């Protein structure tokens with residue numbers, strides 16, 4: 558039995574259900590996104606999507622993945638992070654040679670809207686890839702983007718609030 562009113566459930570389904578779910582960014586078929594789904598713009602969350610909080614250097618695998626994505630032909634490969642640590646996100650952005658938006662305040666839409674505007678990207682041709690339903694996925698769904706959820710790389714060692722959120726989203730996704 559659930560105490561949740563039915564309309565709330567449908568609102569949650571509308572905004573929190575990702576288009577695709579993967580274990581990690583390495584499982585995503587980027588050729589498929591480009592060729593079959595017509596996506597042209599990719600926006601990646603940074604923390605725990607590309608790199609754990611505990612690190613500042615990207616793994617060789619992630620560097621190679623980005624090297625492999627480039628020739629596919631996406632018009633935009635950008636980073637969008639809620640982190641306010643400019644230096645940290647800048648370090649990641651330089652390693653990947655991708656533009657980054659810092660302190661994006663996801664799930665608020667203003668930063669993402671600005672990025673779509675700057676890159677002349679239609680939401681239907683754009684994907685957001687991230688590890689949090691309540692920020693990355695909710696924002697992307699609200700803007701009618703393609704939303705790709707990946708499991709957080711390192712779910713331990715985060716704040717109690719985020720740990721609770723990780724546990725909740727894990728349960729929520731398993732029930733979908």
Ligand SMILES: [Mg+2]
Nearest residue numbers: 602604605688
């Ligand atoms: Mg994240």
